[in-house]
Amino acid sequence: xxxxxxxxxxxxxxxxxxxxxxxxxxxxxxxxxxxxxxxxxxxxxxxxxxxxxxxxxxxxxxxxxxxxxxxxxxxxxxxxxxxxxxxxxxxxxxxxxxxxxxxxxxxxxxxxxxxxxxxxxxxxxxxxxxxxxxxxxxxxxxxxxxxxxxxxxxxxxxxxxx
Amino acid sequence: xxxxxxxxxxxxxxxxxxxxxxxxxxxxxxxxxxxxxxxxxxxxxxxxxxxxxxxxxxxxxxxxxxxxxxxxxxxxxxxxxxxxxxxxxxxxxxxxxxxxxxxxxxxxxxxxxxxxxxxxxxxxxxxxxxxxxxxxxxxxxxxxxxxxxxxxxxxxxxxxxxxxxxxxxxxxxxxxxxxxxxxxxxxxxxxxxxxxxxxxxxxxxxxxxxxxxxxxxxxxxxxxxxxxxxxxxxxxxxxxxxxxxxxxxxxxxxxxxxxxxxxxxxxxxxxxxxxxxxxxxxxxxxxxxxxxxxxxxxxxxxxxxxxxxxxxxxxxxxxxxxxxxxxxxxxxxxxxxxxxxxxxxxxxxxxxxxxxxxxxxxxxxxxxxxxxxxxxxxxxxxxxxxxxxxxxxxxxxxxxxxxxxxxxxxxxxxxxxxxxxxxxxxxxxxxxxxxxxxx
Numbered sequence: 044x045x046x047x048x049x050x051x052x053x054x055x056x057x058x059x060x061x062x063x064x065x066x067x068x069x070x071x072x073x074x075x076x077x078x079x080x081x082x083x084x085x086x087x088x089x090x091x092x093x094x095x096x097x098x099x100x101x102x103x104x105x106x107x108x109x110x111x112x113x114x115x116x117x118x119x120x121x122x123x124x125x126x127x128x129x130x131x132x133x134x135x136x137x138x139x140x141x142x143x144x145x146x147x148x149x150x151x152x153x154x155x156x157x158x159x160x161x162x163x164x165x166x167x168x169x170x171x172x173x174x175x176x177x178x179x180x181x182x183x184x185x186x187x188x189x190x191x192x193x194x195x196x197x198x199x200x201x202x203x204x205x
Numbered sequence: 206x207x208x209x210x211x212x213x214x215x216x217x218x219x220x221x222x223x224x225x226x227x228x229x230x231x232x233x234x235x236x237x238x239x240x241x242x243x244x245x246x247x248x249x250x251x252x253x254x255x256x257x258x259x260x261x262x263x264x265x266x267x268x269x270x271x272x273x274x275x276x277x278x279x280x281x282x283x284x285x286x287x288x289x290x291x292x293x294x295x296x297x298x299x300x301x302x303x304x305x306x307x308x309x310x311x312x313x314x315x316x317x318x319x320x321x322x323x324x325x326x327x328x329x330x331x332x333x334x335x336x337x338x339x340x341x342x343x344x345x346x347x348x349x350x351x352x353x354x355x356x357x358x359x360x361x362x363x364x365x366x367x368x369x370x371x372x373x374x375x376x377x378x379x380x381x382x383x384x385x386x387x388x389x390x391x392x393x394x395x396x397x398x399x400x401x402x403x404x405x406x407x408x409x410x411x412x413x414x415x416x417x418x419x420x421x422x423x424x425x426x427x428x429x430x431x432x433x434x435x436x437x438x439x440x441x442x443x444x445x446x447x448x449x450x451x452x453x454x455x456x457x458x459x460x461x462x463x464x465x466x467x468x469x470x471x472x473x474x475x476x477x478x479x480x481x482x483x484x485x486x487x488x489x490x491x492x493x494x495x496x497x498x499x500x501x502x503x504x505x506x507x508x509x510x511x512x513x514x515x516x517x518x519x520x521x522x523x524x525x526x527x528x529x530x531x532x533x534x535x536x537x538x539x540x541x542x543x544x545x546x547x548x549x550x551x552x553x554x555x556x557x558x559x560x561x562x563x564x565x566x567x568x569x570x571x572x573x574x575x576x577x578x579x580x581x582x583x584x585x586x587x588x589x590x591x592x593x594x595x596x597x598x599x600x601x602x603x604x605x606x607x608x609x610x611x612x613x614x615x616x617x618x619x620x621x622x623x624x625x626x627x628x629x630x631x632x633x634x635x636x637x638x639x640x641x642x643x644x
Contacts, residue, residue: 094427095431096431097277097428097431097434101274101277104271104274105274107267107270108267108271111266111267122257122260125257125258125260125261126260126261128257128261129258133271133274136274136275136278137278140278140281140282140285143282143285144281144286147285147286147288147289148289150289151288151289154289156292158288158292159289
């Protein structure tokens with residue numbers, strides 16, 4: 044099934060850099076997820092936004108999706124891009140969900156409902172939120188750098204036959 | 206191509222140890238493939254993307270964890286997002302109640318305020334989570350992921366010797382148990398079908414959601430969304446465990462393979478998803494406006510009247526007499542007579558559990574249902590109550606559907622009895638085990 048998606052989604056032929064990206068993102072999500080689990084279980088000093096145990100496990104699952112894609116990508120198999128795509132989708136779902144939670148909580152706070160009087164936005168800034176922001180920012184930066192590199196490279200000289 | 210299995214093919218398959226259905230499917234798809242090669246030119250981007258997503262979403266090891274993430278996201282969305290809207294409806298009915306309580310005729314003021322508004326009004330505060338749950342299910346259905354979920358679970362269920370197709374009706378049980386029981390007719394094999402009919406009510410339907418939201422919100426506010434999610438997972442786990450027990454004891458039919466067409470993934474339309482949400486949610490509103498309204502008047506009567514007539518303390522009401530009759534059975538679970546009465550009325554519909562509690566405590570003069578509950582039961586008993594509500598008979602309509610689908614009063618009675626025993630046993634386990642973890 045190698046390279047079946049390459050034409051459709053325009054992925055690079057060399058999977059080295061994408062595999063490094065999947066590895067780094069996967070390890071980052073795994074590390075943050077582990078910290079969240081340990082904080083929630085009380086093994087580490089409390090951190091704001093790290094209190095949800097299940098949230099930590101979910102980040103570890105997202106990490107597992109990215110990390111599973113590392114091997115096929117390093118072997119230059121295009122199937123690995125599917126793992127990156129699904130990893131991004133899962134991370135985006137968790138991010139969007141947290142944004143909706145913040146919006147509705149802010150709504151309750153603005154309406155001065157009793158249960159929202161002590162609401163603090165800092166408690167809703169969870170790792171699933173800022174990890175996705177970091178992920179998208181770094182992906183965007185890599186994309187821009189990639190395009191700049193292509194543009195800055197000298198155009199191949201046309202060889203004309205005399 | 207004939208739907209009947211070729212006897213030669215079946216014999217050959219048996220000799221080679223293959224599943225005849227799989228061999229037949231392979232043959233069928235080989236023919237389809239050869240026709241497609243002649244008439245269809247592949248390369249459509251949409252199919253490529255769908256195919257690509259299936260590589261991961263149906264992955265041998267990642268499929269199930271991804272399904273769990275999706276489930277969690279669905280219930281977190283349902284619970285967390287709806288809280289503020291629930292509060293708005295609560296405030297609205299509190300405002301209406303402040304006027305209705307001033308009606309000069311005391312019994313009529315009590316009927317409107319403590320009966321109708323505390324009963325139907327309170328149950329209507331759960332409209333937002335029920336609508337959001339239906340919206341989430343609609344989105345998952347419209348994307349094409351829900352059928353994949355059945356496929357992912359099939360592998361897990363097949364390993365346990367269960368029929369994979371059974372999971373499709375079970376998934377429908379998230380919406381309504383009646384639909385789940387009726388969908389069991391698609392399952393092959395009499396005993397497989399019967400197993401599915403019997404375990405479908407264990408899946409958590411939308412009618413149970415108000416109970417979870419209330420109890421989780423009152424007793425476990427920090428992890429309420431996770432608790433609701435856990436209850437749905439527990440429903441799936443119990444359905445699988447009970448299926449397995451039935452398979453080993455009552456029904457010993459061989460499991461067959463799951464063959465299903467997986468459609469392409471689609472981006473759901475806003476109109477389509479909201480339309481589905483509205484159509485399904487409307488049923489809940491009709492229920493609230495019809496028999497839950499009648500039920501709230503009956504419940505108010507039972508809570509306000511007793512052997513001494515109208516105006517007696519709620520502890521001497523007919524509702525109290527009914528609850529206290531069965532209270533000793535539930536004493537090990539820590540349930541008070543109010544909860545026992547609510548559970549009895551829950552036989553009619555699960556929404557009636559919360560409705561009954563709201564009316565009994567309102568007639569009794571307690572300020573809020575949350576305050577009354579925290580004062581009367583412990584967190585571990587509250588958790589046991591959620592488990593009991595999850596596992597005992599969903600509603601009378603489901604009992605009717607089971608009778609219709611099985612065509613037997615024996616199996617219908619068996620379904621009611623085993624669910625009651627299961628609910629009581631698991632709730633008791635929660636009390637024993639949970640006592641170590643929950644104060």
